[in-house]
Structure formats: C-alpha cells, structure tokens
Amino acid sequence: MHFGDYQTSIYMAGLQGIVPAIPVDFATLRRRAEEVMPPPVLNYVQGGCGDEWTQDQNAAAFRQWGMIPRMMVDCSARDLSIDLFGLHLPTPVFMAPIGVNGICTEDGHGDLAAAEASARTGVPFCASTLANDPIERVAERQGATPGFFQLYTPKDPELAASLVGRAEAAGYKALVVTLDTWVTGWRPRDLNSANFPQLRGAVLQNYFTDPVFRARLAVPPEENPQAAVLLWASLFGKVLTWDDIPWLRSLSSLPLVLKGICHPDDARRAVDLGVDAIYCSNHGGRQANGGIAAIDLLPGVVAAAGTTPVLFDSGVRSGSDVVKAIALGAAAVGIGRPYAYGLALGGAAGAEHVLRSILAEADLLMAVNGYPTIAAVREAGARRTQQLSGL
Numbered sequence: 001m002h003f004g005d006y007q008t009s010i011y012m013a014g015l016q017g018i019v020p021a022i023p024v025d026f027a028t029l030r031r032r033a034e035e036v037m038p039p040p041v042l043n044y045v046q047g048g049c050g051d052e053w054t055q056d057q058n059a060a061a062f063r064q065w066g067m068i069p070r071m072m073v074d075c076s077a078r079d080l081s082i083d084l085f086g087l088h089l090p091t092p093v094f095m096a097p098i099g100v101n102g103i104c105t106e107d108g109h110g111d112l113a114a115a116e117a118s119a120r121t122g123v124p125f126c127a128s129t130l131a132n133d134p135i136e137r138v139a140e141r142q143g144a145t146p147g148f149f150q151l152y153t154p155k156d157p158e159l160a161a162s163l164v165g166r167a168e169a170a171g172y173k174a175l176v177v178t179l180d181t182w183v184t185g186w187r188p189r190d191l192n193s194a195n196f197p198q199l200r201g202a203v204l205q206n207y208f209t210d211p212v213f214r215a216r217l218a219v220p221p222e223e224n225p226q227a228a229v230l231l232w233a234s235l236f237g238k239v240l241t242w243d244d245i246p247w248l249r250s251l252s253s254l255p256l257v258l259k260g261i262c263h264p265d266d267a268r269r270a271v272d273l274g275v276d277a278i279y280c281s282n283h284g285g286r287q288a289n290g291g292i293a294a295i296d297l298l299p300g301v302v303a304a305a306g307t308t309p310v311l312f313d314s315g316v317r318s319g320s321d322v323v324k325a326i327a328l329g330a331a332a333v334g335i336g337r338p339y340a341y342g343l344a345l346g347g348a349a350g351a352e353h354v355l356r357s358i359l360a361e362a363d364l365l366m367a368v369n370g371y372p373t374i375a376a377v378r379e380a381g382a383r384r385t386q387q388l389s390g391l
Contacts, residue, residue, distance in 0.1 A: 002078055003091070003363035006356045022345050024357040026317040026338055040105050040195045045340050047189030048285040054293070055285025058315025061293030065324050066385045070370035078366055079373045080359075084309060084332055085174050085255045085276070087146050091359055092326055092374060094124040095351075096281075096313045096334030097150035097176065102132025102203045104343040109133055113343055115141035117351035125284070126150050126176055126334065129163060130203040133192035139170035148174040150259070150318060152181060153238040157247070160238070162212040164251040175252055176279060179260035182237035185287040199233065201225050207232050245273045257311065264304035271308045277331070279311040284336055295325060301327030319341045319361025327382040 023029045034042060048055030080091045087292060101110040111131040115138045118125035126148040127138050139147060149167035154160050164175060190196060196294035198204060207213045207234060208221040208228055212233075221228035240248075249256055255276035260283065261267050267278050280301045282294045302310050312325050313334030325333045335358060342354035371377045 002367075003080065003356070003359040004078075004367060007358040020353065022342060022353045023349050024353075029338060029341050029345070029354065031308040033344045037104070037344045040193060040197070041100065041344075043189040043193060043195070044100055044197060045098070045104065045337060047187050047291070049185040049187055049287055050289030052281060052285065054289050054291045055315075057293040058282065058285050058295070059317055060315075061295050062315060062317075062321045062324055064385055065295065065328065067324065067369060067380060067382050067384045069368065072378065073369045073370035073372065075370060075372045078363055080366070081364060082332060082374055085146075086165045089124065089146070089175060089332075090122045091362075092297065092330070092332045093322060093355070093359060093362070094126055094148070094311075094332050094334050095339055095355070097126040097128040097178075098336060098340050099128045099130030100150075100197055100203055101128065101340065101343060102130075102205075103197060104340050105347050107347075110343050111138050111346040112141050112345075114339065114351055115139070115147070116348035117339065117342075117355060118147065119143035120348070120352045121145075121355045123335075123355050123359075124148060124173075127167075127172070128152075128203075129206055130198065131206050132203050134205050134209045135163075135172070136170045137165050139172065142240075146171075146173045148172055148176050148257070149254075150176040150178060151247075152178055152236065153240060155238045155265045156212070156216070156235050159207075159210065159212045159216075159235060161251050164204060164254075166206075166210070168252045168254055168277040172254065174257055174277070175248075176257040176259050177240070177248055178283075178286045179240055179258060180283055181260075183237050185283075185289070187286065189338045198236075199229060201229050204229065204232055223258035242269060242273065245270075245275070249274070257282050259311075261301060262291075262294065265299045267301045267310075269309075271305055275308070277309045277311055277334070278305050279313075280330070281311075281313045281334070284314050295328065298325065298330060319358045319363070320365050322358060322362045322375055323365050323371075324382050326377045327380060329378065343353055358381065 082092045104110040111133045128150050129152040149172040257277040259279035261278045309331035311332045312330035322333045339351045339354050342350035
C-alpha cells in the first residue's frame with residue numbers, strides 16, 4: 001500500500017457515483033470553508049498580520065522553487081518514513097499547532113477531532129497550549145500516533161512547569177516552544193471586528209484545568225470565567241531570551257524544539273546551546289508582516305543547523321509543497337490552515353481527508369519524479385525556477 005493509493009480509492013468510489021464530500025485541492029477547500037465557518041473564526045484562522053503580504057508570500061514562494069524529475073528509476077515501491085526524536089514515523093508530515101482548533105468545529109471540540117485525524121492517519125499532531133479540551137483528553141484521542149506539545153510560555157514559571165509536566169505525563173514526545181508570540185502581531189481582520197477569541201473565554205481549557213492556574217484564582221473558573229480570563233491575559237507571554245534555555249530544558253526530559261527560528265545565526269546559537277531541533281517558521285505570516293517567505297529562509301537555517309533536525313511550516317498548502325520543503329532540507333513539514341479547513345468542513349473525517357490528500361499528492365510526486373525515498377528527495381534538492389540553466 002502507498003499513500004498515493006488514496007487516489008485510486010476516490011476514482012473507484014466515483015464508479016458508484018460517489019464524489020469526495022470535501023475537496024482535494026487547497027483553493028476549493030478554502031472556498032468551501034469560507035462558506036461554512038463563522039466570520040470571526042474564519043478571520044482568525046485565515047487572517048495574517050498587516051496587509052498579509054508575508055502570509056501571501058509564504059505560499060506564493062513555493063512556486064519559485066522547482067524539482068527536476070529523474071527517469072528510469074524504479075519507484076514502484078516508495079518509503080516516506082523518517083526518524084525524529086527517537087521515533088520512526090511513516091511520513092515527514094505533522095499537524096502544526098493551531099490555537100483555535102477547538103472552535104473550528106461546530107461542536108467546539110476541534111482539538112479532539114484533530115487528534116482523531118492524527119490517530120487515523122499516523123500523522124503526528126502538535127497540540128497547542130490554547131485548546132478547548134485539556135491536553136490529557138487530546139492525547140487519549142491520538143491513540144498510538146505520537147504527538148508533540150507546543151508551549152506558549154507563561155510569565156508564571158510554576159504554571160509553565162505544570163503545563164509541560166502535564167504534557168510529558170500525557171505521553172507527548174517533544175516540547176515545542178513558540179518564540180514569536182509573547183505579544184500578538186497587528187492583525188487587521190481581528191481588530192476590525194474587535195474579536196480575540198481568548199478574551200471571550202475560548203481555547204483556554206489547558207489553563208482552566210491546571211492546578212497551578214486554578215490556585216491563583218479566588219474562585220474556580222467555572223464560577224467566575226471573567227476573572228479567569230483576566231488572569232490568563234496577565235500571565236500570557238513571557239519574553240524569552242537565550243538565557244532561558246537551561247530553564248526550559250529543566251522543565252522536562254522531552255526533546256526541546258525552538259519554534260520561530262528563521263535566521264542562520266539564531267539556528268547556530270540554538271545548536272550551540274544544545275536544543276534538540278529547530279523549527280523554521282514565521283507563524284504563517286500571522287505575527288509579523290514585511291518578512292521574507294519562510295521557505296526562502298529554510299536552506300540557510302538548515303545549513304546553519306548542521307546535523308540538528310529542522311522542522312518547517314508556513315505556507316504549506318499541498319503535497320508538492322511538502323516534497324519541496326523536504327528537498328530544501330526540512331526533517332519534517334507542518335500542515336496548518338489546510339487541516340483547519342478540513343475540521344470546519346467535516347470534523348475529524350474532514351481533517352483526515354485533507355491529510356490523506358496531501359500525503360497522496362506527495363507520494364505520487366515522488367513516484368513520477370523518480371524519488372523512491374525521502375533520502376532521494378533530499379539528494380535531488382530543489383532549485384529556484386529562475387536559475388535552471390546549466391543543469
């Protein structure tokens with residue numbers, strides 16, 4: 001069985017008059033999600049920082065990278081598996097953390113649906129600190145598929161330790177610390193509607209169920225939600241510096257991943273301080289505008305990281321994007337908005353379909369291009385489409 005066989009199953013179902021309930025391509029997927037998602041949720045998921053130039057460039061820049069097919073290569077068997085954090089994973093794809101997964105589904109349990117999609121596909125889910133269900137319940141839904149935990153580091157060190165400790169106890173396999181969101185960027189779509197879901201009490205269950213957080217309140221969150229939200233707002237967003245690495249390391253025995261690294265010098269410093277992986281990302285263009293597309297920064301970060309693995313997200317919309325990012329050196333590639341749209345259209349099944357479609361496209365691209373393994377993709381590399389003379 002290959003991931004590309006999903007294509008065959010779709011065609012065979014078509015013989016019975018059955019067409020996919022959810023689109024297989026991103027453009028149609030996005031349009032369909034726009035029709036069903038409540039405007040505040042859609043704006044939060046879809047919106048970027050400023051005039052959204054960086055967000056748009058993240059996706060558009062993939063078109064500036066191309067791969068050269070090789071013929072007469074036996075690709076009748078393909079292997080997309082990778083080794084990461086001591087885990088053997090079936091593919092290099094993971095579900096990137098999205099803080100509003102919980103409100104992407106009609107029932108308000110999008111985090112559980114995302115975890116179920118992870119369990120069904122074998123694609124690891126990076127659960128966010130911001131969630132509508134506590135990390136323990138989310139981990140249970142992931143079954144045997146490993147998950148990672150993304151930390152928005154709070155100002156309260158005891159709360160940070162409690163959140164990370166809970167994640168480790170729940171079975172998560174890596175700690176992903178987001179560096180670029182100690183304050184939110186300028187997001188016009190949300191500002192124009194004066195909507196910030198967390199201030200309305202959404203996606204805060206990891207805090208409301210935490211014993212340290214609850215001990216900071218005069219009464220439980222259930223009795224005074226507004227006071228709990230205000231406490232959350234006062235504690236969110238510790239400013240991290242390189243001096244905090246030993247403290248972050250002390251919070252658990254989990255592999256430590258720094259998310260938001262885009263400069264080679266920062267990658268080198270992280271490696272020197274002993275982090276286990278670097279996560280090259282500009283938050284999908286949601287946090288800072290006017291930057292360079294993340295995929296264009298990836299090769300420099302990979303070169304600076306040396307043997308330290310580099311995870312990547314920002315602008316990934318398809319299986320071909322996944323393969324290009326691998327070709328440019330990413331150890332694993334995060335999918336974000338596409339699976340969020342899948343959640344909105346079909347819950348766990350919707351996200352599962354989106355992931356299977358992306359994996360099928362990646363697998364088939366490797367088959368057609370003569371890349372039977374991930375190692376072959378990396379060896380082939382990718383080139384800027386403007387510089388393809390002199391092959």
